Amino acid sequence: MKQDLSRIANTGLISKITNENDAASLIQDGMVVASSGFTKSGDSKAVLLALSQRAEFDPLKITLITGASLGQQTDARLATLGAISLRLPFQADAVMRTLINEGQLMYIDENLGETAMHLKTGVFGDIDIAVIEASSIKEDGSIVPTTSVGNSAIFAALAKQIIVEINLSVPADIEGIHDIFLTGKYPDKAVIPITSAGQRVGRSSIPCNPEKIAGIVFTDKKDSPADILAPDKTTEKIASCILEFLGNEVRAGRLTKALLPLQAGIGKVANAVLQGFAASDFEHLTIYSEVLQDSTFDLFDAGKVDFASGSSITVSESCYQHIFNNWEKYKDKILLRPQDVTNAAEVISRLGVIAINTALECDLYGNVNSSHIAGTHIMNGIGGSADFAQNSYLSIFVTESTCKGNTISRIVPMVSHVDHSEHDVDILVTEQGLADLRGLAPRQKAKAILQNCVHPAYRDMLEEYFMEACKRGGQTPHVIEKAFDWYKDLRLTGSMKRQHSIQESSLDKL
Numbered sequence: 314m315k316q317d318l319s320r321i322a323n324t325g326l327i328s329k330i331t332n333e334n335d336a337a338s339l340i341q342d343g344m345v346v347a348s349s350g351f352t353k354s355g356d357s358k359a360v361l362l363a364l365s366q367r368a369e370f371d372p373l374k375i376t377l378i379t380g381a382s383l384g385q386q387t388d389a390r391l392a393t394l395g396a397i398s399l400r401l402p403f404q405a406d407a408v409m410r411t412l413i414n415e416g417q418l419m420y421i422d423e424n425l426g427e428t429a430m431h432l433k434t435g436v437f438g439d440i441d442i443a444v445i446e447a448s449s450i451k452e453d454g455s456i457v458p459t460t461s462v463g464n465s466a467i468f469a470a471l472a473k474q475i476i477v478e479i480n481l482s483v484p485a486d487i488e489g490i491h492d493i494f495l496t497g498k499y500p501d502k503a504v505i506p507i508t509s510a511g512q513r514v515g516r517s518s519i520p521c522n523p524e525k526i527a528g529i530v531f532t533d534k535k536d537s538p539a540d541i542l543a544p545d546k547t548t549e550k551i552a553s554c555i556l557e558f559l560g561n562e563v564r565a566g567r568l569t570k571a572l573l574p575l576q577a578g579i580g581k582v583a584n585a586v587l588q589g590f591a592a593s594d595f596e597h598l599t600i601y602s603e604v605l606q607d608s609t610f611d612l613f614d615a616g617k618v619d620f621a622s623g624s625s626i627t628v629s630e631s632c633y634q635h636i637f638n639n640w641e642k643y644k645d646k647i648l649l650r651p652q653d654v655t656n657a658a659e660v661i662s663r664l665g666v667i668a669i670n671t672a673l674e675c676d677l678y679g680n681v682n683s684s685h686i687a688g689t690h691i692m693n694g695i696g697g698s699a700d701f702a703q704n705s706y707l708s709i710f711v712t713e714s715t716c717k718g719n720t721i722s723r724i725v726p727m728v729s730h731v732d733h734s735e736h737d738v739d740i741l742v743t744e745q746g747l748a749d750l751r752g753l754a755p756r757q758k759a760k761a762i763l764q765n766c767v768h769p770a771y772r773d774m775l776e777e778y779f780m781e782a783c784k785r786g787g788q789t790p791h792v793i794e795k796a797f798d799w800y801k802d803l804r805l806t807g808s809m810k811r812q813h814s815i816q817e818s819s820l821d822k823l
Contacts, residue, residue: 316531320479322452329529333359336444336476336528340364342373344441347468351625351652352405352579352604353384355461357444358534360476365390374398378437380463380624380652381425381603381696382406384537392418401437402428405693414690422684422691425603426656426700429467433498442527443472445519448483454523455516458491458649459483460536461625466493466519466651474527481533484637491517492622492648496657507660510574510599511620513648538630541607544585550744551582551711552589555669558740558747560594570594574601576661576701577608578670579627582711584608586669591615601666603655603697605647607632613643622648624655656700665706670698672712672741675766676728677759677779678789679735679750681710687800688729695732702737714743714768720808722771724762726778727796741766755789770810774799 314332321327337360340346350356362385367373377397382388382405389408391397400409401421412418423431431437445465447456458465459480469475494515497503506514544552562568572595577583587608590598600609600621607628612618626649628636636643654660661668672681673692681702682688684695702708710733712723723743735758741748746765750758759779767775782790799809 314531315481315533317479317481320449320481320485321529323450323454323523326450326454326523326526326529329526331528331530333363333530334367336360336530337363337367339474339476339527340373340375340442343375345376345378345438347378347440347443347464347472348383349380349445349458349461349463349465349468350383351380351461351463352382352627353537353539354625354627355446355459355463355465355536356383356385357387357446357478358385358480359478359530359532360444361387362390365394365396368394368396372396376400376437378428378432378440378464378468379403380461380465382693385534403694403696410691410693420691422694424656424695424699425652425697426658429464429496429651429653430498432464432467432471440468440472442474442476443468444476444478445469446478446480446532448480448487449485450477450479450529451518454521454526455518456521457488457518459487460649461627462491462493462649462651463624464652466495467653469519469521470495472525475521475525476528476530477526478530478532481531482535484640486640486644489517490644490647490649492650493517493519494650494654495520496653505654505657505660507654508663510601510622510664511648515650535633536627538633539579539606539627541584541629541632542581544588547713547744548582548585549589551742552586554742554747555586555709555711556589556593558749559667571597571599573665573667573706574599576600576602576666576668576705577606578696578698579604579606580671582671582713583669586711587612590617593617601655601661601664603652610636610643613646618646620646622650622655624650624652652697656697658700658704661701661704666701666704667707667709668701668705669709669711670702672710672723674723674725674728675710675712675738675741675762676725677762677775678755679738679741679758679762680728680731681733681738682728682730683732685730687803699733699737702733707739708737709740709742710738711742714745714766715770719768719770720810721803722768722775722799722809724767724771724775725799726775727791729797729800743768756783774811
């Protein structure tokens with residue numbers, strides 16, 4: 314592997330240069346290992362893969378902690394070999410997901426804004442080794458990250474030993490886009506003095522005691538590309554509904570054309586929604602989010618966004634190339650921060666973030682499931698959606714009204730797993746329409762969702778359920794013994810659809 318010693322300003326660390334196999338040999342069975350990486354960006358691209366190769370003939374098990382999901386198929390390789398006993402706080406790998414749902418691998422799914430505090434207070438035990446990707450190491454031993462920050466700052470502070478992967482595929486002049494602010498812990502937790510998305514409050518590198526650096530490995534591999542799909546008719550309709558709603562908020566005097574800082578969860582729907590702003594009348598927008606996706610840079614290019622703050626840059630291969638081919642154009646418009654800063658309730662509330670996140674399903678009263686299929690099987694995890702939903706000025710959840718060829722309705726009588734209660738959901742949007750749930754009682758919310766968000770194939774079924782539930786009474790009416798029948802039908806017949814007759818023809822009779 315080629316080396317570039319100019320990337321190591323602390324010359325005393327030159328002797329720590331090694332290869333990925335020798336670095337991986339420092340990781341022993343039973344250790345707690347932390348890795349940089351947030352939604353495929355800035356992750357370990359050599360040492361953890363070398364560990365997976367070693368695990369083929371030298372069985373071991375580790376606890377693996379990250380910022381969010383990893384790229385390079387690292388999770389899949391380690392999980393397949395049984396090398397992970399516990400994984401947290403987020404994953405997005407199909408192979409690992411299967412093993413988790415089979416009970417072969419323990420998984421802690423938690424709000425991404427909470428992990429750093431749990432580490433500081435020892436909830437997960439000591440970190441034995443941290444593997445952190447860097448663009449360079451400064452003279453004081455501090456680490457300049459690459460395309461993500463995630464939990465790397467807290468890993469560097471708490472780990473007994475640190476392995477640094479210096480990635481030469483990332484230009485050295487990426488230095489300057491990182492804003493590393495250390496929040497401390499209770500009772501001395503610091504105030505995070507961010508009052509605008511573009512305000513720098515920390516330093517440009519991660520503090521690190523150079524004596525803890527046990528190895529330095531050079532790599533030259535780009536981040537795994539994000540799976541970005543082009544907008545389709547469904548996502549375009551969802552985006553159109555949100556843009557119309559926000560336009561009405563401007564006309565009502567509750568917002569200006571600059572809106573408030575935008576946050577969008579990762580994925581095709583959220584990415585498409587943000588892309589919709591390119592052709593809108595909104596201007597001088599800002600982003601305060603976790604992940605800066607392709608849409609962020611599309612909006613920069615369209616002259617719609619002035620500044621974007623996040624914890625990672627997670628983009629498609631073509632967008633990645635475009636960004637670094639035009640780096641000077643974007644460098645002064647971006648800040649990457651630790652995830653306990655991007656996801657801090659204090660900052661989200663102060664800035665008045667407009668949060669747009671994806672639901673797997675939603676029920677009649679606005680409760681949202683964003684993590685589990687049919688109540689039991691994890692998909693990816695809650696991620697940071699609750700951090701934003703609970704503290705934002707506007708909490709918007711988006712989903713398609715059905716999936717799997719209309720055999721599954723995304724709007725159900727009662728969600729099978731609750732990640733976000735109705736109290737944290739302001740707006741629900743599908744391609745069928747938008748339901749503004751603010752200022753509504755539960756029965757009013759149900760009518761708004763029925764009238765605006767449900768697919769026609771399921772509207773009669775859901776209306777019938779709601780009418781029967783209302784006859785039973787209650788502040789939040791349900792027919793408890795039938796609340797999960799749709800999932801039972803799905804399991805038995807492969808579809809939630811059933812033939813129902815409506816006993817009353819209008820919701821207005823309720």
